[in-house]
Each structure stands twice: as structure tokens, then as C-alpha cells.
Amino acid sequence: MNQPASPASPLETKSTCCYCGVGCGVIIEHDGQQITGVRGDPDHPANFGRLCTKGSTLHLTATPDSQVVRALYPELRPSREAPRARTDWDTALRHAADKFATVIREHGPNAVAFYVSGQLLTEDYYVFNKLAKGLIGTNNIDTNSRLCMSSAATGYKQTLGADSPPGCYDDLKHTDCLFLAGSNTAFAHPILFRRIEDARALNPAMKMIVVDPRRTDTAEQADLHLALLPGTDIALYNAMLHVMLWEEWIKPEYIGAHTEGFDVLRRTVREYTPAMAAEICGLTKKEIETAAEWFAHGGDASKATMSMYCMGLNQSTHGTHNNAALINLHLATAQIGKPGAGPFSLTGQPNAMGGREVGGMATLLSGHRDMDNAEHRAEVAKLWGIPSVPEQAGLTAIELFDAMAAGTVKAVWISCTNPAQSMPDQNLVRKALETCEFVVVQEAYRNTETARYADLLLPATSWGEKTGTVTNSERRISRVIQAVPAPGEARHDWDTAVDFARRLGNELGDTHTSALFPYTNEEDIWNEHRESTRGRDLDITGLSYATLEQQGPQQWPFPQGASGGKARLYEDGIYPTASGRAKFVATEHKDTVEKADARYPIRMTTGRLRDQWHGMSRTGTVARLYAHEAEPMIHMHAADIDRRGLKDGELVRVKSRRGEIVVKALASETVRPGQAFLPMHWGSNALGGLGTNALTLKSFDPYSKQPELKHSAVQISKYVPGDSRPLVAMRRVEAGTNALEVLEELRKQTADMPQAALTMIGRETPVVVLKAQTEALSADQQHALDVALSLADDTQCLSYQDKRRDIAKRARIDNNKLAAVRLTGEIKGAGWLQDMMVNGGTATQARQWLLAPLAEAPTGVTARGKIICSCFDVSENEISAALKAGESMEQVQARLKCGTNCGSCVPELKRLQSR
Structure with missing residues (x-):
């Protein structure tokens, strides 16, 4: 809530960071009208006052100057050939309701769709889900969480029975082995990585294993880096289980009492010897055996192993089974349901978890219910007071844009996400947006790539202006409280959705719309969502806005009558499955969809940078956040650069089977020969062409429907400028x-x-x-x-x-x-x-x-090089020169202050020190 302050002091409002799923608490400093500063909330249990480079510059994204890129009033395009023009809210929503109603009457409810976001608040998500499934009668509502978290959710459901991460951040203090898979945590979740560093300092004997094709800043800190070939995770985990079986490091008592399906898995992994897997994965037999021993602690049940994983496992055509194969290791060794143990999925977005809680995806229903379960559908229909909810699963993200391109989805409402930058196969996505007859974009930023395709642009509130709740990676719900008024005519996402729903109901002749959407504020919505969880695995009937404001963020489940949330799940060995037992899933190695060949010989992976976020609509407004890596560069092994007659820093053409872009080549020790890495953040707003996702492919996992954004086969060649x-x-x-x-x-x-x-x-x-x-x-x-x-x-x-x-x-x-x-x-x-x-x-x-024909810089003048510390503007060259001159890292930090504020650059400082 807003805290009073002395006349000379700014007002303060507690809220949360709007970036990754760590869910850091922030204190917003403001004057009641304008945000003036931000700092970490020392009382928030996710970050205890720490913020990364992105979080600590949030106030710089909310300056008066930033309104240049904000959507401040509705804009309507009278026809596809005409430009958008300013309009009023009443006209905008009447037009939208008329367009949607016309399509529904002429083509049925499945001819319309909604594509929303893991950055929406839970209350926003709940209303959109109810609008699609309860009013219109279509399950065509999906989210950009499909691109990042759906394989993790499906993996949990297939093995443990529910999409419920079993552990918590505090487990880092209790674990003896941390197994990081497919996650550059130091960049993607920096504050969580600070907690990892703290845990290792407290327990120097703790082992850290990092599974990643690249030698990232996270991998640099590992005791064991398994630099496997892209897409070979299942072979690795099956081989580790093979070793555990051979050495008798599994826990038969736990397996017999609390699981099912182990015999089938045992037969499957029998074939995955360390030697066989080493050949598949590009590892050594010894590395696999060591990883298995550390994970199982040689059978010592008194020690704990915790795994954390993210997009490297999820963004794959076998992402669900990647997750399941890793969870199999936890179940086989009883490394779950106790302090310091368990499989922990790291959420990519600030409220992807909340979206899954309310069923805001094409394959889910509210309260972790399943769409293919008649009893679950009946429960939701009863809660909403409607005859039924549709049975057929809706179109997931890739399927939705395919349907738009084919013309079968004729109206789409896109909220708080930028598919014209983030979706794979951008040529097809742009075609879909051009083909769809009516495109509504509800967005805080009017300059996103997707906003260009909007027939109707609706301005939305953003960070510091919103109010509601979010849930982070450890199932912890935090209150988000509005600090300053909305700019211009921007409205909260839920408010716009409710207004539209009521108008659409009138257009369709539905007399019950007002009863279906009776909300006057965010708390009305949240209370209904809370009731939808009663008796479910995520029961929060014991929580309220007042509790969250008075007692701080709380973990679910928190049922009525409870005195607190539950830090760890499955401590009793009982799982939310029909039998009460966890399920082993027998998984087999499958290769990536695209394989390297003579035409496309480079295996390119994608991922995040430290100081940028998603499509940069927010971070791209802060100059200092470009300092770490100012432009997109494709990271290549020096041998591949030499083989192609290229130079470090030279422009290259990167081409896949779907498109091409031109970027600079960067010689890097982080990738093997035959591999390359390209950051995901750049789209056509900041890079000529269609950006990184012009190259990626839309093939997806059959269970989670998550696309294989992580890997593409590409060719890289010298850029020949021609006449340019x-x-x-x-x-x-x-x-x-x-x-x-x-x-x-x-x-x-x-x-x-x-x-x-x-x-x-x-x-x-x-x-x-x-x-x-x-x-x-x-x-x-x-x-x-x-x-x-x-x-x-x-x-x-x-x-x-x-x-x-x-x-x-x-x-x-x-x-x-x-x-x-x-x-x-x-x-x-x-x-x-x-x-x-x-x-x-x-x-x-x-x-x-x-004023002279000189080709080079003046003698003695050199560029500073890459900025390592964004907080104090310290470059790599300055740090390296100081170390070379004999200064210790402690002396460098004392003099230059690098690494002494947010700590995001600490892993890179350690890397420079070890050179």
C-alpha cells in the first residue's frame, strides 16, 4: 500500500518487479503522479531487497519522456488501407463488440480468439479466460506462456499429477547438489543466482552441475559443466539413471510406496549406457558417471539434490519428456518432498504461474482443472453460473496463428504480448496478422512490432500503474499496488475486458452478461478466482487481499483455516493423481527437428541476455541497458569464423529454411565448433529485417504444444554488401x-x-x-x-x-x-x-x-569495450587492465565499484579473474 512520507520525502508503494518469474519485491518511490525511483523491498521473501540491472532501472522506464512510446488513447483503423486515427473508448469498444459479434454469428465462436500474456496480472487473466470460455463459448485463448512454460507444466502433470512446483527458494540453503539444466540463471534470473552464490558460500561442499551446450556465465561457476549437444537431454538423464541402477543408488522403498511405472522405465534406461549416451550427447563417459554420483550422493539419503531448469528443457519438440526424464531422477532417488530437494521449474515471466492457476490457456480450466474432464468442466460451469463450458481444446499459440493465416480465425484480441517479435517463423506470423480480418491489440506501448498490425489499438496500464496479484516461481502470491495514475486514457486490462464483455453480450443477445461480469474492482475478481481453487491442489481460500497486504506475500496452497502457506509439497509422499502415486514416464532420446547438414551446417541456439527483456519494448527505453551488449551478435567459435574467411565483428548473413538476417559475428569461447548462439530480444524494431525469430521454426511438442524455439539449423556466410x-x-x-x-x-x-x-x-x-x-x-x-x-x-x-x-x-x-x-x-x-x-x-x-582521410582512430586512442557493470559504467577493458597491472579483484571492486550494487555482473567478474 502507499506509505505516507515526510513532505521532503517521496511517497512509497510496495509492488513487484514486472520482469522474470523470480518475483522480486520493489518499493516504488513517487510523488503521487510520477515515479521517481525504485529499490528492492527488504521484506519481500523472494529478493530481500536485491534487484538486478533490469529491476533497478524500472523507474527509468516510467519517465515523462517514455510517454513517447506509450499508447495513450484508443486508435481505430476505419479500413485496412487507412491509417489508424484517434478515437474515444465508447466508439472503440462498440466497434470491437460489433466486429466480434458479426464473426461469431456468421462463423461460430471458434472463429474468434484471444492471445494474452504471462505479464498480465492474475485478475486480468481470469476475466479474459471467462470472456472466452464463459461468454463466447470458445477455448481459443492462449498465451505467450505457451512459448516458455507449457512443457514444464505438462511435465509436472505427467509425473507428479499437477502443475505445482514442489520446492521453494529457501531450499537452496539446504541442498547439497544443485543441478541446473537448460538455464543460464546468472542472466535470466539474476537475483536467484545471487541466492545460489550465498548458498554456496554457506556450504562450500555443495556441488553445482550445469547442463548447457554453451559455457555461459552460469556454467563458468559450475563444479561440473555438461556441455551436451543441443536436444540430447533425455539421453543424458536416462544414462544417469542407468548408472544409479547399476550402482544401487536408487531408493526402492520410496519407489515401491509412492510411485508407479518404474519397471517400464527400468527396461527403457537399460539400453542407455554411459558410453552410448556419451556418444549421443557429445560428453565423456566419466562426466555422465560423475553427474549421476553427485545427483544421487552415492546413495546417501541424508543429502539433498535440487534441480532448476528453464527454456533449454522446455523449448523443444520433446520438452515435456525432457522435464519428465529429469523428474524421473528425483523420484528414483527420493529427492523430493524434503528440504533442499526436488525438481524446480524456473518461470520465465512475472505471472506465467498465475495464468496457469486461472486456466488462461487453450488446454486448461480454472483452478488447475483439465478440459477433458467432464466433472471439472461442470465445476467451472457451476461456479460461473452457465450451462456448460466448451469441451474441445482451443487453438494453442502456433495453431492459432496458423488458423489466422488460413483465414479460419477471423478476429483476434492480443493483450500485453508481441507475437510479431516473439513467435517463431516470423514470415508466417506476419502473414497471419495481415490475413486476419480484425486485429485488436491491447498494449501499453504503441510502437511494438505487433501494434503495427492493429486495426484497433487500446491503451493499457503498465508497471507502477496496475493493481492486483501475481504468483512467482515458488508459488508465492504478491500484491501489486498502483503507485501512480494511468497515463492518458490508458485503462487496466481487466477493466477493458469487462467493458468489452458486457457490450459483446448485448450484441449477442445474452441477458446474463452483467451477472457473468459483475466486477467493480480487482478484488471482486480475485475473490471469485479464490473460490475456484477450493479443494484443489492450489487452494487459496484462506487468503485475502488484506492478508497479503498485512502479512506479505504467501505461498499456496493456503486453504481456509490455515495459518500459512506450504513451503514444500509432497512431504508425505502422496501425489494428486488417481492412485496417489507419482508416475515414472519412460522417455526415449529424440533429436532436434532440424539437423545440421551440408546446406545448414551450424546448430544455432537462442536465449536471453543479462540486461534485456523479451522484445525490449520496456528495457529498450533505457540507454544504460544496451551497454552490456549493444546490438545483436551471433556468437561463434573462432574456428568457424576462420573457416568462413570471416573476421570478429564482421557482418554476416545468417540464413535458415524460413528466413535470414544480417548481424555481426562475435568470436566466443562459449560455444563449440559447429554451434552458434543468437540473443532472442531483437525484432524488427531494433534490427533490420524480422529479427531473430525470422530464423526459428514452429514445430512443437505433441503434449505441451510448445515450439522448438531453442534450436535451428542455419548457414552463416560473409555479408556481401553489393552496392551498399x-x-x-x-x-x-x-x-x-x-x-x-x-x-x-x-x-x-x-x-x-x-x-x-x-x-x-x-x-x-x-x-x-x-x-x-x-x-x-x-x-x-x-x-x-x-x-x-x-x-x-x-x-x-x-x-x-x-x-x-x-x-x-x-x-x-x-x-x-x-x-x-x-x-x-x-x-x-x-x-x-x-x-x-x-x-x-x-x-x-x-x-x-x-577532416582528414584517416582510416583508423588516432594513435593511443582505443574504445572502452563491452560494459560489464551497468550500475557504475565499468568496462571489460578497464577491469582486465587493472587485473593485468596486479590489482586483486577486491581492489578493483573497491576502486571501480563494479559488482557492489545489484551483483548481476559478479559472474562475469569471476570469469575475468580466472583468465
């Missing part, structure tokens, strides 16, 4: 000018440049940077670009041109500082010029370089 020339343009954005306005204008001017990358760097005074390969610009194009760069006035600019070498340089110097520059044809000095602009250095050397 390299272009680098930069503008230092001084106080009084909105950097996002400059960025948006440059985005507009470079929309047709397929090899363009846009970024911002710096801190108090950001620098907007454009890097591109482009054909000769027309006079009008050049003028528009120079206007955006503040380089249009000849009387204020310095120019150099060498027509013979096709080189042009143009710059503006204000108060002896380089304020803007455009380099065409020759860009070798761009790195140090960029540093000069960021750091506000004098422009004497720049002036000498700009």
Missing part, C-alpha cells in the same frame, strides 16, 4: 531533448534498411546509435536522416567527402563536445567516437580525424 555502403550515425541527446523521440524518428527513417541496427548507450546523457549497410540515399532520405541526427544545418556542421573512395563524414561539435556524427563508407573510427560522445570528452582529436 556501411553507415554509422550517432547523436548525443542533451538534457531538454527526448532520446526516445530521436530513436523513434530514426526507426521511421530506417524502416526500409534491412541491415540496420538501432540502439542507445550512455547514462545521464544518452547517445542514439544507428549502424547500417545501405544503398545510396536519395537527397530527401539523407535530409530526413540528418534532421533526426541534428546534422541538417550546414552552418553548424563539419563535413569531409572523398568521392574517389566513396567516403563521407559529417559532424556537429557543440561546446567542444562531439554532439552528432554520420560516417558513410568508412567507419573504423566509430568505436572511439562513440565512447567520446558517451563520456563527453573534448572534440579536438575528433575534429582532426573527421
Whole structure:
């Protein structure tokens, strides 16, 4: 709740971070109208006051300048050929209700669909789910959680009986072996990784095993890094179980009393010898045997093993079985239901768990109920006061966009997600959005890739403006409390959905719509959701908004009459299955859908960076968050770069069977020869073309329907520019000018440049940077670009041109500082010029370089290099130079302060120290 403060102090409101599923508590500082700061909540049990680089800069995403990219009022497109124009809410929702009602009357309820988000609050999710399944009568509601968490949920259900992570963060303090699989926790869940570091400091004997094809920052800290080949997890886990059986490290008493199906699994893993699996996985026999021994502790039941896993297991065509194969190890060794033990799925989004709780997916019903269960359907229908809910499972994410492209889904409502950046096979996704007759986008940011396709754009509230609840990875529910008013005409997602539902019900002649959607506030919705959980595995009937506000975040289950939530599940060995026993699932190794071959010889994986989030609609507004990795680069082994006649930092063409992009190559020790890594965050807003997901494929797991976003086969070749020339343009954005306005204008001017990358760097005074390969610009194009760069006035600019070498340089110097520059044809000095602009250095050397035909930077001038510590703007080169000069890491940290604030850069500091 809002806390009073002295007149000189800001107001404070407790809330949660809106990024990953760790669910960190934050304290929002504000003046009642504007957010002014943020810090970690020391009382929140997820983070105890810590925040990562993204969380600690949340207030910078809510500045007045950020309203440049916010959706502030409804916009309606009168026809597909016309641009959207501002309209009022009444007109917007009447139009939407009319369009949806017309499609439903003419083509049936399954001709409409909703695609929502793991970033919605639980109350938002609940209303959308009820709108689709209760009012319209379609199960066509799915979520971007399908892309990240559905295999984990399905794996839990197949083995343990319910989508209920059995452990908690506190287990890290009690475990003796931490098994991290398919998760670069140091980057994807940084505050949880801080807790891992704390646990290892308290227990130096604790073993950490990391299973990942790449040598990530997480893997660098492992006692054992299993750098398996992509997609071979099942062979590894089956071989580990084979070793445990051979060495008699399993627990027959637990297996006999609390599980079923082990005999079938035993026969399956008999074939998976360590030698066989080593060949499949690209590991050594010894590595597999060591992993099995550490996991089972040589049969010592007094020790505990905890596994944590994420997208590396989930984003696969056999993701459900990846999860099940790992859970099999826990069940076979009785490593579950006790402190420090159990399989723990790391949630990718802040409320993916809450969405699963309310059944907000095409294959689920409220309260962890199953759609194919008639009794469950009847329970939901009774709760909602309707005759029935539809039996047939709805279209999941990939199926939904296929149906849109085919024209069978004719109206879609997209809320709080950006499928035109995040979905695989972007060419097909864009076709689907263009084909669908009516596209509603309910969004806080009007500049997302998906917003371009909206026939109706509806402004939504965002972080700091919303109120409701979220559930994090450890089943912990937190209150989200509004700190400041919504900007412009933005409305809460649930409020818009309720208003639309009532209007749609009237259009369809449903006289019970008001009774179906009686809500006047968020708490009304939450109370109904709470009742839907009564008697279920996630029973929260003992909770209320008041409890959460007075006693803080609570874990479920928390049934009526309980004094607290349950930290660990299955301590009694009883599982929510028909028999009360957990189920072993016999899994077999299957390869990735695409295999490396002569045409596509590189196995490319995708993943997250430390300082960016999803499609960057929020993090992309903060200049300092680009400093760690300023543009998308494909990480390649040096041997693969040499083999192709490439150079580190050179532009390359990356091509899959679905599309291609142009990015820089980065020589990296983190990947094997024949493999590459490309960050997932860049779409067409910040990168020419369609971004990373132009390359990925839509093939999905048959059980979870989650696509294999993690792996694609690609070819990588030297980018041959043809008639184009390299272009680098930069503008230092001084106080009084909105950097996002400059960025948006440059985005507009470079929309047709397929090899363009846009970024911002710096801190108090950001620098907007454009890097591109482009054909000769027309006079009008050049003028528009120079206007955006503040380089249009000849009387204020310095120019150099060498027509013979096709080189042009143009710059503006204000108060002896380089304020803007455009380099065409020759860009070798761009790195140090960029540093000069960021750091506000004098422009004497720049002036000498700009007015002469020099190809290199002046003697003795070097670029700072990659920024390791975003909090204090410390570069890799500075840290390495200090270590080389004989300073200890402790001395470096004391002098430069790197790693002393949020701690997100600590794993990289350790890596630099170990070189």
C-alpha cells in the first residue's frame, strides 16, 4: 500500500518487479503522479531487497519522456488501407463488440480468439479466460506462456499429477547438489543466482552441475559443466539413471510406496549406457558417471539434490519428456518432498504461474482443472453460473496463428504480448496478422512490432500503474499496488475486458452478461478466482487481499483455516493423481527437428541476455541497458569464423529454411565448433529485417504444444554488401531533448534498411546509435536522416567527402563536445567516437580525424569495450587492465565499484579473474 512520507520525502508503494518469474519485491518511490525511483523491498521473501540491472532501472522506464512510446488513447483503423486515427473508448469498444459479434454469428465462436500474456496480472487473466470460455463459448485463448512454460507444466502433470512446483527458494540453503539444466540463471534470473552464490558460500561442499551446450556465465561457476549437444537431454538423464541402477543408488522403498511405472522405465534406461549416451550427447563417459554420483550422493539419503531448469528443457519438440526424464531422477532417488530437494521449474515471466492457476490457456480450466474432464468442466460451469463450458481444446499459440493465416480465425484480441517479435517463423506470423480480418491489440506501448498490425489499438496500464496479484516461481502470491495514475486514457486490462464483455453480450443477445461480469474492482475478481481453487491442489481460500497486504506475500496452497502457506509439497509422499502415486514416464532420446547438414551446417541456439527483456519494448527505453551488449551478435567459435574467411565483428548473413538476417559475428569461447548462439530480444524494431525469430521454426511438442524455439539449423556466410555502403550515425541527446523521440524518428527513417541496427548507450546523457549497410540515399532520405541526427544545418556542421573512395563524414561539435556524427563508407573510427560522445570528452582529436582521410582512430586512442557493470559504467577493458597491472579483484571492486550494487555482473567478474 502507499506509505505516507515526510513532505521532503517521496511517497512509497510496495509492488513487484514486472520482469522474470523470480518475483522480486520493489518499493516504488513517487510523488503521487510520477515515479521517481525504485529499490528492492527488504521484506519481500523472494529478493530481500536485491534487484538486478533490469529491476533497478524500472523507474527509468516510467519517465515523462517514455510517454513517447506509450499508447495513450484508443486508435481505430476505419479500413485496412487507412491509417489508424484517434478515437474515444465508447466508439472503440462498440466497434470491437460489433466486429466480434458479426464473426461469431456468421462463423461460430471458434472463429474468434484471444492471445494474452504471462505479464498480465492474475485478475486480468481470469476475466479474459471467462470472456472466452464463459461468454463466447470458445477455448481459443492462449498465451505467450505457451512459448516458455507449457512443457514444464505438462511435465509436472505427467509425473507428479499437477502443475505445482514442489520446492521453494529457501531450499537452496539446504541442498547439497544443485543441478541446473537448460538455464543460464546468472542472466535470466539474476537475483536467484545471487541466492545460489550465498548458498554456496554457506556450504562450500555443495556441488553445482550445469547442463548447457554453451559455457555461459552460469556454467563458468559450475563444479561440473555438461556441455551436451543441443536436444540430447533425455539421453543424458536416462544414462544417469542407468548408472544409479547399476550402482544401487536408487531408493526402492520410496519407489515401491509412492510411485508407479518404474519397471517400464527400468527396461527403457537399460539400453542407455554411459558410453552410448556419451556418444549421443557429445560428453565423456566419466562426466555422465560423475553427474549421476553427485545427483544421487552415492546413495546417501541424508543429502539433498535440487534441480532448476528453464527454456533449454522446455523449448523443444520433446520438452515435456525432457522435464519428465529429469523428474524421473528425483523420484528414483527420493529427492523430493524434503528440504533442499526436488525438481524446480524456473518461470520465465512475472505471472506465467498465475495464468496457469486461472486456466488462461487453450488446454486448461480454472483452478488447475483439465478440459477433458467432464466433472471439472461442470465445476467451472457451476461456479460461473452457465450451462456448460466448451469441451474441445482451443487453438494453442502456433495453431492459432496458423488458423489466422488460413483465414479460419477471423478476429483476434492480443493483450500485453508481441507475437510479431516473439513467435517463431516470423514470415508466417506476419502473414497471419495481415490475413486476419480484425486485429485488436491491447498494449501499453504503441510502437511494438505487433501494434503495427492493429486495426484497433487500446491503451493499457503498465508497471507502477496496475493493481492486483501475481504468483512467482515458488508459488508465492504478491500484491501489486498502483503507485501512480494511468497515463492518458490508458485503462487496466481487466477493466477493458469487462467493458468489452458486457457490450459483446448485448450484441449477442445474452441477458446474463452483467451477472457473468459483475466486477467493480480487482478484488471482486480475485475473490471469485479464490473460490475456484477450493479443494484443489492450489487452494487459496484462506487468503485475502488484506492478508497479503498485512502479512506479505504467501505461498499456496493456503486453504481456509490455515495459518500459512506450504513451503514444500509432497512431504508425505502422496501425489494428486488417481492412485496417489507419482508416475515414472519412460522417455526415449529424440533429436532436434532440424539437423545440421551440408546446406545448414551450424546448430544455432537462442536465449536471453543479462540486461534485456523479451522484445525490449520496456528495457529498450533505457540507454544504460544496451551497454552490456549493444546490438545483436551471433556468437561463434573462432574456428568457424576462420573457416568462413570471416573476421570478429564482421557482418554476416545468417540464413535458415524460413528466413535470414544480417548481424555481426562475435568470436566466443562459449560455444563449440559447429554451434552458434543468437540473443532472442531483437525484432524488427531494433534490427533490420524480422529479427531473430525470422530464423526459428514452429514445430512443437505433441503434449505441451510448445515450439522448438531453442534450436535451428542455419548457414552463416560473409555479408556481401553489393552496392551498399556501411553507415554509422550517432547523436548525443542533451538534457531538454527526448532520446526516445530521436530513436523513434530514426526507426521511421530506417524502416526500409534491412541491415540496420538501432540502439542507445550512455547514462545521464544518452547517445542514439544507428549502424547500417545501405544503398545510396536519395537527397530527401539523407535530409530526413540528418534532421533526426541534428546534422541538417550546414552552418553548424563539419563535413569531409572523398568521392574517389566513396567516403563521407559529417559532424556537429557543440561546446567542444562531439554532439552528432554520420560516417558513410568508412567507419573504423566509430568505436572511439562513440565512447567520446558517451563520456563527453573534448572534440579536438575528433575534429582532426573527421577532416582528414584517416582510416583508423588516432594513435593511443582505443574504445572502452563491452560494459560489464551497468550500475557504475565499468568496462571489460578497464577491469582486465587493472587485473593485468596486479590489482586483486577486491581492489578493483573497491576502486571501480563494479559488482557492489545489484551483483548481476559478479559472474562475469569471476570469469575475468580466472583468465
